[in-house]
Amino acid sequence: MTGAEAARAAFGRVCQLAEExxxxxxGPQALMAAQTWVGGGAPAFAADLAAQRQRMQGGxxxxxxxxxxxxxxxxxxxxxxxxMTTAAAPAHGRGRLxxxxxxxVGMLIRRLSAxxxxxxxxxxxxxxxxxxxxxxxxxxxxxxxxGKWAGTQAGVLARRLAAFEAADRAAGxxxxxxxxxxxxxxxxxxxxxxxxxxxxxxxxxxxxxxxxAAVLKQQQAGAAPGLAxxxxxxxxxxxxxxxxxxxxxxxxxxxWLDGLPATVRDTANxxxxxxxxxxxTAEAAKLEAELKGDTSxxxxxxxxxxxxxxxxxxxxxxxxxxxxxGILRGMDAIKAALGQPGxxxxxxxxxxxxxxxxxxxxxxxxxxxxxxxxxxIVTYxxxxxxxxxxxxxxxxxxxxxxxxxxxxxxxxxxxxxIYWLGYDAPQLDLSVQSVASALAPGIAPGPALHxxxxxxxxxxxxxTAAAPAxxxxxAGLAAAHDPxxxxxxxxLGHSYGSLVVGEAAVRAPGKLAQDLAFVGSPGVGVNKxxxxxxxxxxxxxxxxxxxPVPGLPPVxxxxxxxxxxxxxxxxPATPQFGGRDFSVDPGKPVSFSDPIGAxxxxxxxxxSSLKNLARIVDGQYGQVQQATxxxxxxxxxxxxxxxxxxxx
Amino acid sequence: xxxxxxxxxSMQVSRRSGRFLAAAIAxxxxxxxTGCSGGNVASHTMTKAQATARAEQILRETAAGLNPKPRxxxxxxxTVTDQCLANIPNxxxxxxxxxxxxxxxxxxxxNGNIGLQIRSYWQKQGxxxxxxxxxxxxxxxxxxxxxxxxxxxxxWSSNGALSIxxxxxxxxxxxxxxx
Numbered sequence: 001m002t003g004a005e006a007a008r009a010a011f012g013r014v015c016q017l018a019e020e021x022x023x024x025x026x027g028p029q030a031l032m033a034a035q036t037w038v039g040g041g042a043p044a045f046a047a048d049l050a051a052q053r054q055r056m057q058g059g060x061x062x063x064x065x066x067x068x069x070x071x072x073x074x075x076x077x078x079x080x081x082x083x084m085t086t087a088a089a090p091a092h093g094r095g096r097l098x099x100x101x102x103x104x105v106g107m108l109i110r111r112l113s114a115x116x117x118x119x120x121x122x123x124x125x126x127x128x129x130x131x132x133x134x135x136x137x138x139x140x141x142x143x144x145x146x147g148k149w150a151g152t153q154a155g156v157l158a159r160r161l162a163a164f165e166a167a168d169r170a171a172g173x174x175x176x177x178x179x180x181x182x183x184x185x186x187x188x189x190x191x192x193x194x195x196x197x198x199x200x201x202x203x204x205x206x207x208x209x210x211x212x213a214a215v216l217k218q219q220q221a222g223a224a225p226g227l228a229x230x231x232x233x234x235x236x237x238x239x240x241x242x243x244x245x246x247x248x249x250x251x252x253x254x255x256w257l258d259g260l261p262a263t264v265r266d267t268a269n270x271x272x273x274x275x276x277x278x279x280x281t282a283e284a285a286k287l288e289a290e291l292k293g294d295t296s297x298x299x300x301x302x303x304x305x306x307x308x309x310x311x312x313x314x315x316x317x318x319x320x321x322x323x324x325x326g327i328l329r330g331m332d333a334i335k336a337a338l339g340q341p342g343x344x345x346x347x348x349x350x351x352x353x354x355x356x357x358x359x360x361x362x363x364x365x366x367x368x369x370x371x372x373x374x375x376x377i378v379t380y381x382x383x384x385x386x387x388x389x390x391x392x393x394x395x396x397x398x399x400x401x402x403x404x405x406x407x408x409x410x411x412x413x414x415x416x417x418i419y420w421l422g423y424d425a426p427q428l429d430l431s432v433q434s435v436a437s438a439l440a441p442g443i444a445p446g447p448a449l450h451x452x453x454x455x456x457x458x459x460x461x462x463x464t465a466a467a468p469a470x471x472x473x474x475a476g477l478a479a480a481h482d483p484x485x486x487x488x489x490x491x492l493g494h495s496y497g498s499l500v501v502g503e504a505a506v507r508a509p510g511k512l513a514q515d516l517a518f519v520g521s522p523g524v525g526v527n528k529x530x531x532x533x534x535x536x537x538x539x540x541x542x543x544x545x546x547x548p549v550p551g552l553p554p555v556x557x558x559x560x561x562x563x564x565x566x567x568x569x570x571x572p573a574t575p576q577f578g579g580r581d582f583s584v585d586p587g588k589p590v591s592f593s594d595p596i597g598a599x600x601x602x603x604x605x606x607x608s609s610l611k612n613l614a615r616i617v618d619g620q621y622g623q624v625q626q627a628t629x630x631x632x633x634x635x636x637x638x639x640x641x642x643x644x645x646x647x648x
Numbered sequence: 649x650x651x652x653x654x655x656x657x658s659m660q661v662s663r664r665s666g667r668f669l670a671a672a673i674a675x676x677x678x679x680x681x682t683g684c685s686g687g688n689v690a691s692h693t694m695t696k697a698q699a700t701a702r703a704e705q706i707l708r709e710t711a712a713g714l715n716p717k718p719r720x721x722x723x724x725x726x727t728v729t730d731q732c733l734a735n736i737p738n739x740x741x742x743x744x745x746x747x748x749x750x751x752x753x754x755x756x757x758x759n760g761n762i763g764l765q766i767r768s769y770w771q772k773q774g775x776x777x778x779x780x781x782x783x784x785x786x787x788x789x790x791x792x793x794x795x796x797x798x799x800x801x802x803x804w805s806s807n808g809a810l811s812i813x814x815x816x817x818x819x820x821x822x823x824x825x826x827x
Binding site for chain 2: 346347393394397398400401404405407408409410411412583585586588594596597599600601603604605606607608611618620623625
């Protein structure tokens with residue numbers, strides 16, 4: 001046989017081999033394209049699959065061209081390589097987020113696995129043919145690489161799918177795989193931008209609690225977008241034993257981890273709560289005993305020690321005791337609201353503790369209703385002076401009242417009303433004296449904390465620090481949400497909390513919530529509703545005529561008498577802001593004894609403010625009453641005030 | 649921007665400028681006077697039983713004159729005694745009493761008509777009406793206040809039902825500050 005004949009024969013064999021195997025990755029690619037794969041690592045996986053397939057087909061083409069050239073060089077007739085490359089399947093679209101049938105994933109795994117076996121075999125045959133002809137082996141390598149890739153991926157996916165199915169069986173029901181699990185769980189290795197976090201999660205799964213704490217730290221710092229989704233998928237792929245070990249191992253971390261189910265966070269946080277309550281109660285008792293024991297005092301003179309540079313530590317003890325007792329009062333309020341796990345009280349649904357720690361002024365996230373299965377979820381971010389003291393004095397009651405009103409307005413919806421004290425709120429002294437001295441320094445000297453001394457930069461710092469954590473919390477709500485329930489989300493900021501919401505919205509455009517609502521806002525950090533990442537008609541603001549906070553002077557004195565400038569940007573309840581200004585009863589006027597006037601009246605039962613907030617939570621936008629200016633009283637209509645009309 | 653809007657905006661401007669100035673002046677004066685002010689601490693209020701009775705009375709009298717006549721059923725979602733949220737002295741010792749009834753047995757087609765009757769009745773009683781809307785769509789909503797400081801409300805629910813509510817101002821449960 002001449003060289004040309006040998007090349008021609010080899011060409012025929014390789015043609016047949018190529019026809020058998022060049023399409024080995026078409027099946028997997030079609031499966032990826034046919035599904036509404038979303039987010040996480042799925043797009044990157046699909047792209048990698050397409051690239052492997054293309055390189056593999058290119059290998060066959062190259063091999064046949066090389067052989068044809070060799071045949072021609074040996075004096076044989078011209079050989080025409082057949083068409084080997086197949087059209088790429090259409091790129092997967094970003095469709096609706098729907099669950100994915102596990103059997104489809106099983107099919108993908110089987111096809112990849114088959115390619116993982118067939119392609120290396122074909123590659124070794126090809127390699128032999130090329131080697132005999134003295135041609136370069138690189139085309140065979142491309143085929144072999146694609147096969148090896150497919151085999152590896154089939155193994156990884158199979159392990160992850162098995163873990164998911166085991167979790168599913170443990171849960172006692174079979175459900176669709178959520179897009180999140182698909183994106184981050186099954187194709188997790190391909191998720192972009194999570195590098196370090198992904199490695200930490202793997203370590204955490206192996207029981208490394210330090211790694212789990214590091215993940216939480218990344219979440220709170222907003223270090224990796226998509227981390228809450230990744231955590232959610234990761235959690236669902238853990239075995240029940242692994243999950244239990246992490247929750248009991250470090251409940252203080254697990255309780256705050258965004259992406260974990262509300263029930264899991266609740267269990268973890270109640271554990272922390274119980275331990276802290278016991279510890280602080282004991283600490284208070286000890287301090288009280290020590291203070292009582294001091295009645296004799298220094299040199300037998302009661303109180304003398306505290307007078308002389310606090311020699312006996314009485315003053316310090318008293319201060320610490322006051323702080324501990326303040327924290328305990330807040331905890332009492334939380335305890336009363338929580339009731340027994342999983343059961344509601346006073347006509348309310350079960351209450352979930354989604355975050356808790358007693359450090360500093362106290363931090364807690366309390367949800368009335370399970371957010372994971374709710375249709376309407378509102379997260380209320382409190383403002384100036386928030387802490388366990390304000391939790392006890394009414395902030396929790398506000399969340400409670402909003403739940404009641406929203407549920408009354410839409411009895412068919414499942415509502416979750418969340419109180420989010422997940423940040424260190426500025427502790428501004430709003431006493432008459434300090435506000436006055438801030439507004440008129442020199443005339444009315446007051447306590448150390450002054451509005452005027454809180455410069456713009458220092459004063460926005462708390463909100464800037466809080467925004468990533470709030471964003472992560474919101475992403476966690478979305479990630480942990482049961483795909484069987486449609487969720488409508490609202491972020492509500494009161495007072496300084498509206499600046500926190502504003503900053504978080506700017507940080508994650510369109511992802512914080514579908515609707516943003518502000519009441520008693522000193523400004524939200526931007527000058528236009530359209531800068532908040534949601535359509536401007538989903539930005540709502542309410543402002544009582546007698547609330548002095550929106551009228552607090554802007555930092556720049558040039559803007560002081562400008563009607564629409566608030567302390568942190570354009571007042572969101574003015575037409576200049578471009579959002580939807582809803583009606584609020586005028587409320588109590590500012591007075592000597594009450595320098596904040598109507599600032600705390602947005603949750604009054606029966607008030608148009610609470611009712612409008614509830615309409616927003618329920619998504620009943622047509623029922624939200626637009627703010628209008630006071631109208632003159634109509635003759636024959638005593639008491640006619642401001643008949644606010646609904647939005648069109 | 650229509651001329652109407654401009655008028656509204658300029659009115660808003662003056663409303664807010666005036667408000668800011670008023671607030672600033674008020675607190676400055678208050679600040680100068682502070683140290684001797686602490687606000688008037690209410691020495692006695694209605695008791696919880698009296699507030700409940702008064703709320704019920706407001707609602708029953710409101711319902712009595714309506715045509716068609718509704719059957720009253722307690723709306724437990726909005727019937728609650730909870731914390732006083734006002735920024736007043738002794739707030740932590742006070743409560744807020746809210747009572748609410750569903751107006752049952754009213755055809756949905758009568759909702760707007762019922763809303764108008766209620767608003768008219770409340771106006772005749774001298775209540776301040778803060779907001780009212782939705783009568784023409786059969787989805788009436790009203791918020792107002794009685795002369796003795798009860799917030800009154802008519803509320804439309806998405807299932808077509810109406811409810812009326814009355815919420816007391818902050819009161820001491822026993823009428824006087826707990827000793």
